[in-house]
Amino acid sequence: MTERSVPADAAPAVAAGRIIVDGRPVVFQAGDSVAMAILRGGEVPGRGGTLCLAGDCGNCLAEVDGTAYVRTCQTAARPGLRVERHPDGAMPELPVVAAMDLTATPLPATVEVHHVEVDVVVLGGGSSGRAAAAEAQRAGRSVLVLDAGAGEEIVAVYAGPLVVVRTLTGMLHVHAHEIVVATGAAEIHPVCPGNRLAGIVTARAAERLQAAGVDLGRIVSVGSPPAGVPVTSVDGRLVRFDGEGGRVRAVVTADTTGAETSMPADTVAVGLGLTPRDLLARMAGAVPVRVVGEAAADLPFPPVPTEGVVCGCMGTTVADLADAWDRGFTELELLKRASQACLGTCQGGACLPNVRSWIAARTGELPDPFTARPASRQITLAEAAADSYVDAFRRTPLHDEHLAAGARMDRFGGWWRPWHYGDTVAEYWAVREGVSIGDVSTLGKLVVSGPDVVELLERLYPCHVADIKPGRSRYALLLNERGHVMDDGMILRETETRFVLSFTSGGAANAEMWVRDWIDTWGLRVHVLDRTMSLAAINVTGPLARTLMTRAGLADPPRFLGHVHADVAGIPCHVMRLSFTGEAAFELHHPVDRSVELWRALLELGHDLGIQPHGLQALFGLRLEKGHVIVGMDTELDTTPRRLGMDWAVRMEKPRFIGRGSLERTAKLPDHRRWLGFTMPGPAPTEGSPIWSDGEVVGNVTGSWTSPLLGKALMLGWLRRTSFPDRVEIDGREAVVTPTPFYDPEGHRARA
Amino acid sequence: MRALERLRGLRVVADPVALDAARWHGDDVTVLRIAPDDAFAIGAEGVDVDDPDAIVESEAGFVGAWLPVSALLAHIEWPLPTDRPALAQGSVANVPAKLWLPAEDGDGLLLTAASYADDLTSRLR
Numbered sequence: 001m002t003e004r005s006v007p008a009d010a011a012p013a014v015a016a017g018r019i020i021v022d023g024r025p026v027v028f029q030a031g032d033s034v035a036m037a038i039l040r041g042g043e044v045p046g047r048g049g050t051l052c053l054a055g056d057c058g059n060c061l062a063e064v065d066g067t068a069y070v071r072t073c074q075t076a077a078r079p080g081l082r083v084e085r086h087p088d089g090a091m092p093e094l095p096v097v098a099a100m101d102l103t104a105t106p107l108p109a110t111v112e113v114h115h116v117e118v119d120v121v122v123l124g125g126g127s128s129g130r131a132a133a134a135e136a137q138r139a140g141r142s143v144l145v146l147d148a149g150a151g152e153e154i155v156a157v158y159a160g161p162l163v164v165v166r167t168l169t170g171m172l173h174v175h176a177h178e179i180v181v182a183t184g185a186a187e188i189h190p191v192c193p194g195n196r197l198a199g200i201v202t203a204r205a206a207e208r209l210q211a212a213g214v215d216l217g218r219i220v221s222v223g224s225p226p227a228g229v230p231v232t233s234v235d236g237r238l239v240r241f242d243g244e245g246g247r248v249r250a251v252v253t254a255d256t257t258g259a260e261t262s263m264p265a266d267t268v269a270v271g272l273g274l275t276p277r278d279l280l281a282r283m284a285g286a287v288p289v290r291v292v293g294e295a296a297a298d299l300p301f302p303p304v305p306t307e308g309v310v311c312g313c314m315g316t317t318v319a320d321l322a323d324a325w326d327r328g329f330t331e332l333e334l335l336k337r338a339s340q341a342c343l344g345t346c347q348g349g350a351c352l353p354n355v356r357s358w359i360a361a362r363t364g365e366l367p368d369p370f371t372a373r374p375a376s377r378q379i380t381l382a383e384a385a386a387d388s389y390v391d392a393f394r395r396t397p398l399h400d401e402h403l404a405a406g407a408r409m410d411r412f413g414g415w416w417r418p419w420h421y422g423d424t425v426a427e428y429w430a431v432r433e434g435v436s437i438g439d440v441s442t443l444g445k446l447v448v449s450g451p452d453v454v455e456l457l458e459r460l461y462p463c464h465v466a467d468i469k470p471g472r473s474r475y476a477l478l479l480n481e482r483g484h485v486m487d488d489g490m491i492l493r494e495t496e497t498r499f500v501l502s503f504t505s506g507g508a509a510n511a512e513m514w515v516r517d518w519i520d521t522w523g524l525r526v527h528v529l530d531r532t533m534s535l536a537a538i539n540v541t542g543p544l545a546r547t548l549m550t551r552a553g554l555a556d557p558p559r560f561l562g563h564v565h566a567d568v569a570g571i572p573c574h575v576m577r578l579s580f581t582g583e584a585a586f587e588l589h590h591p592v593d594r595s596v597e598l599w600r601a602l603l604e605l606g607h608d609l610g611i612q613p614h615g616l617q618a619l620f621g622l623r624l625e626k627g628h629v630i631v632g633m634d635t636e637l638d639t640t641p642r643r644l645g646m647d648w649a650v651r652m653e654k655p656r657f658i659g660r661g662s663l664e665r666t667a668k669l670p671d672h673r674r675w676l677g678f679t680m681p682g683p684a685p686t687e688g689s690p691i692w693s694d695g696e697v698v699g700n701v702t703g704s705w706t707s708p709l710l711g712k713a714l715m716l717g718w719l720r721r722t723s724f725p726d727r728v729e730i731d732g733r734e735a736v737v738t739p740t741p742f743y744d745p746e747g748h749r750a751r752a
Numbered sequence: 753m754r755a756l757e758r759l760r761g762l763r764v765v766a767d768p769v770a771l772d773a774a775r776w777h778g779d780d781v782t783v784l785r786i787a788p789d790d791a792f793a794i795g796a797e798g799v800d801v802d803d804p805d806a807i808v809e810s811e812a813g814f815v816g817a818w819l820p821v822s823a824l825l826a827h828i829e830w831p832l833p834t835d836r837p838a839l840a841q842g843s844v845a846n847v848p849a850k851l852w853l854p855a856e857d858g859d860g861l862l863l864t865a866a867s868y869a870d871d872l873t874s875r876l877r
Contacts, residue, residue, distance in 0.1 A: 115826065219876055378837055387826075388876055394867035415867075449765075450805045527765040527807050529790065533865040534763070534813030592866055593812040751810035 008542040017079035034072035034083055035060040040214045044198040045072040047088045049312040053205040055148055056186040058348035067376035068092040069345050072547040112170035113387035118144045121163050121176035123154050123280055128293020129182030156374030157284045171386045181281045185274035185294035189350045191305035194241030199248035203271035217266025220251050224271030234263050274299050275353040302353050304361040312350040314343020321358055332367040345378055396441035397536050397595040413506030415442040421614035425708050427614035431581050431622055435542035435606050436614045444508020445535050447499040450526035462657045464652040468493045473561050477641055477649045479659030486637045487511045488631050492563050501711035506632050508532050534593035544609045549586055551605045569601035579750035582626040582743055604653025621705040624714055627677055634702040644675045654740040674722050677740035684713040685731035691717055692729040714742050753876045756815040756869045764797040765789055766806035775800040775822040784839050784852055846873035
């Protein structure tokens with residue numbers, strides 16, 4: 001045992017301010033970390049366990065200014081900073097997400113990201129890092145040294161190479177040609193009974209505390225003593241820490257004969273050796289990095305732990321390791337998952353050497369360390385999301401009109417769309433009995449033109465195209481080579497060599513690529529122009545739609561499936577006579593910069609007709625009554641026309657079209673799936689509800705609607721069994737398989 | 753940032769050779785070649801293009817603003833072309849966009865579809 005004397009110049013006692021710890025003010029001094037300030041006040045920053053004060057362990061984690069899991073030893077104290085220590089033996093509570101408006105655009109990220117490009121980035125500002133930086137500078141290369149001690153916490157190393165860093169002012173993304181890992185070595189943490197008591201520090205931590213003038217009381221040292229710190233050193237093997245009230249009171253060691261000695265202590269400084277701090281090197285994976293200094297050193301492993309907590313973050317004991325091992329998890333990656341050791345906030349920084357040593361004792365071989373993955377540090381969602389954006393959702397030119405009309409907007413098919421305007425049923429009745437307008441600007445719109453355009457479309461679509469006359473249109477499915485439904489829409493012929501194709505809102509982008517790819521593949525002379533975002537579209541629908549069109553100046557409206565170019569309310573429109581709602585409908589495609597003008601004119605002209613806009617919710621109900629499919633919502637990836645009951649849309653007498661071969665081959669095979677209609681009394685069940693038969697789930701509902709007109713629940717959905725029952729159970733009620741359309745099966749109203 | 757304003761002109765899809773030789777009518781026409789067979793001619797009021805199947809449409813679906821290119825660099829993850837003039841196309845702040853870099857040094861014209869205007873504006877603010 002050796003006594004050391006207290007250096008006379010140990011404590012520069014100049015108060016720099018106060019932080020608030022668990023509601024109480026704590027004085028800190030210039031240069032203090034939060035952990036240092038708390039220790040200076042005679043308390044511990046975490047809830048026990050060996051403190052390294054080097055950012056390697058999770059024993060000083062606390063909530064700092066509202067952010068949990070902050071390493072207080074790496075956080076500079078500043079006046080007014082609020083610290084809440086995590087609950088004893090428990091994870092901090094996750095913040096409760098308040099009622100969020102999921103229909104709103106997420107706020108843009110508020111964490112700044114700075115980008116830096118350098119030749120060499122050195123991770124670590126110690127002696128080996130400084131040496132590597134100097135060497136690179138002598139070679140004329142630009143160098144950036146990142147030092148956790150300066151508040152630069154390296155969060156991740158990615159291909160690129162890209163190093164992501166959390167700094168005091170935000171996130172830093174370093175784009176470098178070479179990465180040098182010079183992160184040094186971490187101190188080995190003791191594993192033995194009592195190692196979760198407060199008052200245990202590593203030797204280096206004791207040195208830092210001494211240098212900062214923190215009073216540690218009576219210090220007893222085990223293993224290599226801290227330099228320049230007055231300690232009582234004890235020899236022998238560390239057996240356990242004894243404590244009282246959660247704080248260490250003595251350390252027990254044993255000599256070679258097993259005789260134990262207990263040494264009273266206020267603080268125990270543990271010097272068990274070093275282990276390479278190589279987490280970032282292991283994170284680099286395929287990214288080439290150069291590891292220098294202690295981070296690359298071949299250092300001796302700690303003694304085999306036999307008892308105590310091995311992973312302080314997760315509370316995993318040596319007994320837990322043994323239990324997992326006995327259950328067959330005898331490989332580091334498996335043992336980690338089964339026991340949770342190394343899965344905590346320090347990512348094995350403190351416990352991995354001990355776990356590897358424990359495995360080596362059982363197998364005779366030291367296992368390789370596991371791969372490290374970002375993030376190396378706890379970061380906030382805002383920090384993780386910094387410099388990234390949510391997908392952009394498009395707005396139609398009528399977006400503000402919808403908002404002004406009280407619409408609840410929602411995202412659908414890559415667009416913001418009005419879900420309803422406050423009263424879906426009223427919107428429904430406006431369509432069924434009067435006149436209504438809907439914003440269908442989101443539909444895909446492609447112009448195709450050229451001498452080979454008919455050949456192209458005959459090959460693309462399973463329906464006939466050549467016999468569509470200019471001014472006429474036809475509904476069409478779009479199939480892939482496997483005969484599966486990709487999309488649907490209209491083919492509208494304008495001239496002998498020019499067509500307009502429409503697609504679903506969500507499928508338009510894929511459809512465009514599909515069309516372009518096949519033009520290239522077949523070498524056809526066809527030009528393509530995507531007008532989806534250049535043209536808006538308003539659907540005027542209802543039994544009074546024709547009246548409104550006449551008022552708007554459309555003297556000679558096209559008949560069903562016809563289309564004309566004409567002015568409507570003084571605005572040039574491509575007027576298409578279609579129907580998705582089951583009522584007469586005119587789809588008005590027009591330039592986006594005239595859309596608000598047209599929308600307002602139609603509302604004005606239809607005011608005395610009781611006109612009102614309808615949202616998607618009403619539209620879905622209207623289409624459901626007609627049994628119209630919505631590709632992507634009702635369909636699956638392998639849906640065929642036959643499964644949809646839409647064989648009529650496929651002309652197998654055509655010699656060639658995409659998907660024909662697959663359809664021909666599968667036509668003779670029994671089909672196990674059908675998309676069918678169902679009805680039952682009462683309110684509609686939730687979309688997605690399972691469909692039951694004889695106690696088994698035999699399908700699911702893809703669309704449901706309580707029909708105001710028919711007074712019952714209507715559903716569309718899949719049945720997946722060879723023997724298709726007539727009656728099924730949905731939502732605990734008996735439902736009847738019912739032919740579609742449920743409404744106006746002859747289609748008289750749409751053609752009116 | 754400066755507000756994105758609607759850009760009007762002609763959109764022409766035609767045989768690339770015919771498009772190369774197209775004669776544009778209008779004052780101060782800026783032709784952005786979106787693809788070899790696709791041009792957006794800002795300010796154009798008419799075009800003579802030798803392709804009977806050319807698609808010629810009025811175009812009002814884009815918005816844009818002249819901005820210092822340096823203001824966009826933090827939102828672009830791809831290298832800007834070094835040649836001038838050039839039309840760069842890609843994501844700006846994860847919004848599909850185009851950047852017209854004229855022959856003379858100075859600002860560039862940032863364009864996007866009008867349907868993305870609000871998203872792009874809020875992300876560049």
